[in-house]
Amino acid sequence: MKKGLNTICVHSGEVEDKVYKGAVSPMYLSTAYAYDGLETSIYPRYFNSPNQHMLAEKVAELEHAESALIFGSGMAAITTAMLSILKSGDHVILQNQIYGGTRNFIIEECEQYGIHYDFVDVNNLEKLKSALKPETKLIYIETPSNPLLEITDMAGVTKFAKTHNVLTMADNTFASPINQTPIDFGVDIVIHSATKYLGGHSDITAGAVASSKAIMKKVFSKAKNFGGSLADQTVWLLERSMKTLNLRVTQQTINAQDMAEYLENSDYVDRVYYPGLKSHPQHELAKAQMHGFGGMLSFDLNDKCDVKKFFDGLKLIKNVLSLGGVESTVLSPEKTSHSLLTPEERKAQGIKSNLVRFSVGIEDTKDLKRDLQMAFASSLNTK
Template structure:
């Protein structure tokens, strides 16, 4: 999208128009460039592009027009200079680790993160001689106490999965920068519609595009967003090692971004209603949703986010047996570990998304046997409540 420098387009316009430069065909919709490589007019042109003396596409492992359009659009939504797309959200986190860490470095990660993120840092990143400490997401003093001379990265998921804990992003940025470290935020739950971490001081934003950026459970993908200098390292890593996004998936995500604002608004409105219903239910011990004034992170979320998102977690009385009863009695809510879909999904974190964590780690992270996570979709909220009530009424 070309635009005069004095025009600042709003989010909805950026989500639909940014990044697409029409080809000689004059297409209205973004094309999919399903090609592995690109052809040159002569040997001199090939040499110039391979050497970087001329811009242009070389090989779709690291440059592809459809992927580039997605990257430009996501960066615009985030208010950032650049984005680098990856094959999955976990590939994006690994790209951050491999781009900025080396043997002897130290990482501080919040305890409240996706189970695979814990495994990535503890089992794989640690193999390269990188030390990792996990701390309470909301305790700034704990982050300060964990800082070492070798600390290079603070990694945070906010809101956290699945308990919706809220980080003080600005406070963490100040801690990181005062000690020469980078702050990376996994913003998959909020998307740039609800929260823009770079404006709060974060250096890097990580996404599982598989979630809300797509929004319909169709494709896997991820992204790292930041400034040009930092993203040079991520691009070099992806180019060399190959966890790149496919052109077709990039096109799917482009279509997802076009409706992102509308979907996130609807997800948030329905999730708020569900959280309020569950908060009054006699069979529910606790509801984890930052939109509730009783949530410990409500004030911080209201400060950093424009709404509270579509993920509601809650603990039922009776532990695993009761939780499984609620899940098994649903008739249309999908029992699956994915989230951010137009279709509501439900899962038991202790035995699925966080199932591989040791029992002690689950307890510390608050992943108890009675915990259920619901990704509130775009079905009618009264139908969603009725579907959950079937099991709640039986326990």
């Protein structure tokens, strides 16, 4: 019988306490273990400590993958996975709207590796066809995207990719495996910044990669050379945090829907970007491939409001970097996650100076609405 999500979150990937029979996984802090042969010996830099191994099992099961690895950060996961697939002379297609850190890696680092790239609208089949080259080895997507919650047609992209013998990789950070499982739509490799929803308490930096055993063998080969394994104290914290993943993300998703509807009817907001709204241009696509619409949304303040005054006026909602925690947070993508893009690139992506990214937490939404309303009132432009 198939296990439910809460059961997987709580019990999958537990380390059994065989000595004291404790209810939670023991933490293994040793960096030196007995030699039992090269294939079976534990060496934490090789991602195979008891805690690392079991947490990887939990992530793999949640993502419907055969195997997974846990990394020291989301960018460690992304870069290691990409460079496991791509070599000098290869070509990668990336969707236009992705996390700024991923875009920076591609633009700033790929040239020295001899890797070529193109950013395209991957939902446009003709543009995908135009970008495809004989040396294309990977199509990289992020859905929902950061920060405008663009939805990528995963089934459409993977069908195209498989026709041309190209692998696909999806950043599933915004949705989490609770709301979306890309492998079910044909995606080959799934990436997470586990700092966000998997950790969920703004106190962990980690990443994850999940895929088939064959692909993960390549990822592991590159990972042990690059480093990037996660310390077991943090692995243990992440495993503990993931026990409540379904509970947290489910409530964040409920709250985000409520807040999106509130903001869509606000006199201080021009537009809300949330796939759960019927006004979202890809609402039906999101319904078809997501179990829930997630806890992230963005909105454009209208010209009644001064952006800085709005941020300063918030008391409960924090203006901080990162996302996915139990506490609600906001930030300006123009100033933070996408600050290294040129003004022209931001304009092309629709990222404006009045755009606010909102990571909705688990608080009571009546309190979040009250906080926003006070911030709106305090941000009014005066002549």
